[in-house]
Amino acid sequence: MQDLDSLRLLIQSHIPLIFIRSREEQRALALITRAAINLGLPVYRWLATEGLQRLETSLPPQRIHMEPEAALGHIRSVMERGLYVLVDFHAYLDHPLLRRLLKDIALGYAQAPRTVILLAPEIEVPTELKGLSAMFELALPGEKELRDIVHQVAHEWSSQQASRRKVSADPQAVDLLVRNLAGLTATDARRLARMAVADGTLSKSDIAAVMTAKYQLLDQGGVLHFEHDTLSFAQVAGLDRLKRWLTQRRPAFLDPKANPALDVPKGILLLGVQGCGKSLAAKAAAGLFGVPLLRLDFGGLYNKYYGETERNVREALKTAEVMAPCVLWLDEIEKGIASGGQDDGLSKRVLGTLLTWMAERRSPVFLAATANDIEQMPPELLRKGRFDEIFFVDLPGAAARAQIFAIQLRARHLDPARFDLSALAAAAEGFSGAELEQAVVAALYSAHARKEELATRHLNDELAQTRPLSVVMGERVQALREWASNRTVSAD
Ligand SMILES: Nc1ncnc2c1ncn2[C@@H]1O[C@H](COP(=O)(O)OP(=O)(O)O)[C@@H](O)[C@H]1O
Numbered sequence: 453m454q455d456l457d458s459l460r461l462l463i464q465s466h467i468p469l470i471f472i473r474s475r476e477e478q479r480a481l482a483l484i485t486r487a488a489i490n491l492g493l494p495v496y497r498w499l500a501t502e503g504l505q506r507l508e509t510s511l512p513p514q515r516i517h518m519e520p521e522a523a524l525g526h527i528r529s530v531m532e533r534g535l536y537v538l539v540d541f542h543a544y545l546d547h548p549l550l551r552r553l554l555k556d557i558a559l560g561y562a563q564a565p566r567t568v569i570l571l572a573p574e575i576e577v578p579t580e581l582k583g584l585s586a587m588f589e590l591a592l593p594g595e596k597e598l599r600d601i602v603h604q605v606a607h608e609w610s611s612q613q614a615s616r617r618k619v620s621a622d623p624q625a626v627d628l629l630v631r632n633l634a635g636l637t638a639t640d641a642r643r644l645a646r647m648a649v650a651d652g653t654l655s656k657s658d659i660a661a662v663m664t665a666k667y668q669l670l671d672q673g674g675v676l677h678f679e680h681d682t683l684s685f686a687q688v689a690g691l692d693r694l695k696r697w698l699t700q701r702r703p704a705f706l707d708p709k710a711n712p713a714l715d716v717p718k719g720i721l722l723l724g725v726q727g728c729g730k731s732l733a734a735k736a737a738a739g740l741f742g743v744p745l746l747r748l749d750f751g752g753l754y755n756k757y758y759g760e761t762e763r764n765v766r767e768a769l770k771t772a773e774v775m776a777p778c779v780l781w782l783d784e785i786e787k788g789i790a791s792g793g794q795d796d797g798l799s800k801r802v803l804g805t806l807l808t809w810m811a812e813r814r815s816p817v818f819l820a821a822t823a824n825d826i827e828q829m830p831p832e833l834l835r836k837g838r839f840d841e842i843f844f845v846d847l848p849g850a851a852a853r854a855q856i857f858a859i860q861l862r863a864r865h866l867d868p869a870r871f872d873l874s875a876l877a878a879a880a881e882g883f884s885g886a887e888l889e890q891a892v893v894a895a896l897y898s899a900h901a902r903k904e905e906l907a908t909r910h911l912n913d914e915l916a917q918t919r920p921l922s923v924v925m926g927e928r929v930q931a932l933r934e935w936a937s938n939r940t941v942s943a944d
């Protein structure tokens with residue numbers, strides 16, 4: 453047990469305060485007790501509900517030193533070696549007297565070697581205790597441990613059946629399950645494994661449910677969203693070069709070991725005219741790779757958790773790594789990290805967090821970022837090497853416009869063959885995909901109002917009445933194109 457060794461080492465290196473951040477209280481307590489027995493130390497646990505209690509011998513709780521102050525006072529007065537585990541003490545750490553008591557205990561370590569362990573799901577080390585303490589993290593179970601968990605759970609299931617029937621498991625599904633449990637704590641992995649074998653079979657169809665449940669377990673803050681609907685590129689018109697690029701990289705992304713000569717693709721930035729399929733293409737990337745799509749919501753990041761923003765970004769990125777392989781979609785990235793905005797300092801720190809992660813990430817998380825506005829894009833992000841490629845998504849050409857009409861009509865259960873797509877495409881010069889979609893919606897309404905079936909002329913009328921954004925904002929579109937011409941690759 454690697455955890456046991458590292459914890460023992462930490463205790464033996466005379467560090468007076470050890471902070472353990474973990475949601476797995478039982479597992480952590482079991483580990484601490486084993487370490488104590490191993491080192492021949494008495495171990496006590498403090499709970500707000502039960503006070504101080506000896507752990508390694510089973511005495512009933514005596515309800516002594518219930519108050520945190522009394523408990524610390526007691527520990528301070530003890531001269532013998534010992535381990536004291538304070539559970540959920542984070543709630544009291546903003547109390548100056550209690551912090552001082554902890555510091556007294558720590559400073560007195562040379563005379564009285566007591567080790568205090570603070571165990572809580574979330575805990576920050578107070579500044580004045582930093583030099584006197586160490587953080588300890590429970591390692592997540594590795595592949596072998598996860599496989600053991602799956603076997604144990606299957607065994608449990610069959611021992612609960614009157615018939616002692618065994619779980620019928622497809623070996624490939626077992627492998628997939630083990631792989632998908634990676635990154636979870638032992639407790640959570642066990643829970644999901646139970647869910648997967650609840651019906652007595654383990655097949656590939658259980659895996660999707662495990663992925664969703666896993667995501668729900670990890671989804672704490674709500675800034676990362678699991679997008680259930682990915683798209684296929686069949687629903688995206690044009691962008692052929694982008695599609696080819698992604699198709700070529702798919703094998704190296706999904707199975708880097710089988711393709712050691714190829715760099716594992718890291719991500720792309722899609723830059724360009726609004727409403728031309730950037731968001732669509734980001735979703736389709738996940739569909740093409742056949743992996744989950746996670747969207748990081750910058751808007752939510754800033755609004756809801758003011759002051760905790762960076763931590764939320766870090767956690768979201770960590771969650772994405774646990775869900776790997778996956779596509780992480782950063783939509784309209786310039787809004788999250790605009791340079792020169794109101795809160796420049798915060799955006800810079802968020803950008804810093806993102807860049808660090810991009811440079812250091814180990815897991816196959818493919819970034820698909822989109823942006824409409826280059827003026828607000830921090831130059832650091834555009835530098836070579838950040839993304840594998842920056843694609844420019846321009847207004848659709850005539851062929852793509854015809855395709856978009858066809859896609860939109862089909863989505864509304866209309867047969868594109870009944871329409872003159874090439875005439876429509878010609879009439880829609882300068883329209884974005886979003887505007888074409890709007891034209892179809894509006895034409896349907898006007899046809900409906902006249903009690904007519906939708907036909908080419910209704911669409912033509914709508915197009916004639918619309919001044920597309922590319923005309924209204926011609927200069928901006930032109931400036932964007934010029935900027936992009938020597939810095940990006942065309943997605944088409
Ligand atoms: N290339 C395209 N292919 C198919 N539909 C498109 C395309 N571009 C835009 N659309 C339509 O316009 C809508 C908006 O596109 P979106 O991807 O959100 O644009 P962007 O993210 O570039 O602003 C889409 O939902 C889709 O209906």
Ligand SMILES: [Mg+2]
Pocket residue numbers: 727730731732783784822
């Ligand atoms: Mg978009």
